[in-house]
Amino acid sequence: MIAHEDLRAGLRDAGLAIQVGPFVVRLRSRLDRVERSVALFYDRQLLPAASTPFADFHVTLAASPGLRSVWRPQARFFLDGRSPFRPLPLAHAYPLFEWGLNWCIAQHAHDFLMIHAAVLERDGRALVMPGEPGAGKSTLTAALTLSGWRLLSDEFALLSLATGKLVALPRPVSLKNAAIDLIRERHPQAIIGPASHDTSKGTVAHLKPPDSSIERMHQQAGPAWLVFPRFAAGGRDRLQPLERAEALLKLIGSSFNYSVVGGAGFEAAADLIEQSACLNLEYADLDASLGLLNDLAGGAA
Amino acid sequence: MTRPVLEQLLAVLAEPAASRSLSLADWDWLVRVARVASLEGRLHALIKDAGALSDVPPAPRRHLHVARVLADRQHAMARWEVARIHEALAPEAIPVMLLKGAAYVMAGLPSAPGRQFSDVDILVPQAQIQSAEQHLFVQGWVCEGYDTYDQTYYRQWMHELPPLTHMRRKSVLDVHHTILPPTARLHPDPELLWAAALPLDGFPGMYVPGPADMVLHSATHLFHDGELENGLRDLADMDALLRRFVAEDSDFWEHLTARAFEMDLARPLYYALRYGREFLQTPVPDSAFRALAAARPAPPLLALMDGLFRRGLKPHHWSCDGRLSGTARWLLYVRSHYLRMPLHLLVPHLLRKAAKDHRKGNRNQAEP
Secondary structure (H helix, E strand, O other): OOOHHHHHHHHHOOOEEEEEOOEEEEEEEOOHHHHHHHHHHOHHHEEOHHHOOOOOEEEEEEEOOOOHHHHOOEEEEEEOOEOOEOOEEHHHHHHHHHHHHHHHHHHHOOOEEEEOEEEEEEOOEEEEEEOOOOOOHHHHHHHHHOOOOEEEEOOOEEEEOOOOOEEOOOOOEEEEOHHHHHHHHHOOOOOEOOOEEEEOOEEEEEEOOOHHHHHOOOOOEEEEEEEEEEEOOOOOOEEEEOOHHHHHHHHHHOEOOHHHHOHHHHHHHHHHHHHOEEEEEEEOOHHHHHHHHHHHOOOOO | OOOOHHHHHHHHHHOHHHHHHOOHHHHHHHHHHHHHOOOHHHHHHHHHHOOOHHHOOHHHHHHHHHHHHHHHHHHHHHHHHHHHHHHHHHHHOOOEEEEHHHHHHHOOOOOOOOOOOOOEEEEOOHHHHHHHHHHHHHOOEEOOOOOHHHHHHHHHHOOEOOOEEEOOOOOEEEEEOOOOOOOOOOOOOHHHHHHHOEEOOOOOOEEEOOHHHHHHHHHHHHHOOOOOOOHHHHHHHHHHHHHHHHHHOOOHHHHHHHHHHHOOOHHHHHHHHHHHHHHHOOOOOHHHHHHOHHHOOOHHHHHHHHHHHHHHOOOOOHHHOOOOHHHHHHHHHHHHHHHHOOHHHHHHHHHHHHHHHHHHOOOOOEOO
8 A cells, every 4th residue: 555645746756656457547646636536546556656667548637727727727638748638627637537547548448349338247247237328327336336246347348359358447436416415325335535516427426446346456257247227217127138139239339449449349249248148227216226137146245 | 768768769660679678667658659659550560570579568569459450440441441432433534543551551561561540642633633523522522621711722722632531431531633732842743653653453543653752752741741740650661661662673772863853852852861761770872862962952951951850750759859849840840831832822821820720729629
């Protein structure tokens, strides 16, 4: 474990090395809110600088300079000196780091089929949940994570093209709007960071993954269930089998880099379908849907 | 960092097996600089050819591999685009010459493996350029996102149509009718280019430039037209082409230098050979420099150009920048425009462009 003074010095000086699943991020920032969030969420993923000579992504979060910073302070994301996005309000500096890191991974990790999906694991078997924004994926993921499932990923599934297995990318689960209080009430012990209001996704707060998910981040998991959740307010919670061909098309449609990896991506997606029970989840009540997913995995946790 | 990263990158480009001696800390810098220079995919190809890929530590090897995956994908797309262009223009008997990346890929040249590029560049005879635009339009290539001023600028003063974008595939196609604007200081004759072009197997009516012209075009693009963002990559292209062409034709240097004068492109070739030898140890014989003596800039100008190009050709990564790098790049940008147009045309154009860029501001940057 790295002491807080070292964390601060690392962020301000040569950069703090963070193991994020299969990637090493070297982060530099003088922003207090970034420092606080990194200390809160990534304290168990810090690498000693001396034995980490290579990083995959060199990220800097900095306040925009200039006179405007007096009345409208802003934060900028830099990948190795280049800023791929517009700045955001300084209050959103930490979500900007998470979103920027998503961008880095999506641009570079073509040794995986990358899918916009949550991934959880129980007893060595992985549940993959692709979902449109608003499908309730993050809420389900947070609740599963806090009730015995291992978190591999909140919204960024990495399917290895080499092994056909899912690789963990454990990062804070991004909770939006009403889900923040819902998870707080159900799991008072959960560690949830400060909320950022009025982002492009509404109010956002992050849930820290349990230690067990971090400790096992280098363990891959074979796919077992492919579930497409859809939020149906006032409806009845149910799991319904899905045609494999349709599941394959939907899976490919949720991929960020299918067109880049081409044939290898198709093979990997087809293998995943082959090994998975493919289901649609109509989701109205969190407890009812959790029950359905736990039953899939062989009983309540 | 034991040695400056640029030195290490150049050493590996010139002698790929030298990658074996790099530490992980060296690789940390090398991958970052190669990334902004669009050279990661080329490094993968060169190191693999040298049989040294398995000696690259897994973490950096993964970045080289991924860049190669992207490059291979770009090449597959370029092949597809070339076939579609052929479908659009061959029935109309409009000859098409592929340029740069598309030409290297389709002709299977050693500058192709791992080369990262996205746009396809073609040349058609000036008399048929309007007809080519119409037939490409029917197949879905449209000119979008250019206002009336840009349109007029391209069509009246440039050597190409405004870039065309395919409606569905979003691929970008540049259609040229010669290799430099008609207003430029140098006047290569496109007729000569066509006369020496080589037919492309399997695509009747399609061509690639002859070997000497391929080198000259790349040199011109880099050292006259001022496309320096990927300068080191283009220098590496020429290095690979020259090594191949010299191996195939022992008189290649004489042909190349004579052709350079014939095409009015001797000065850009002089720069290409000078900096190729300096940066990548391209094996240019002294006889080639002697043959180009008439095109060699006078000593004060050459000293100035050395100062500019030695800075401008470096990867645009902050670790390679010195105190004057920004100034050098700006001066080279101004130079490229000055060489492209006489001042009475250039000044109003640049003012207009500056005003437009200012109005646009940061608007075209993405949301995170």
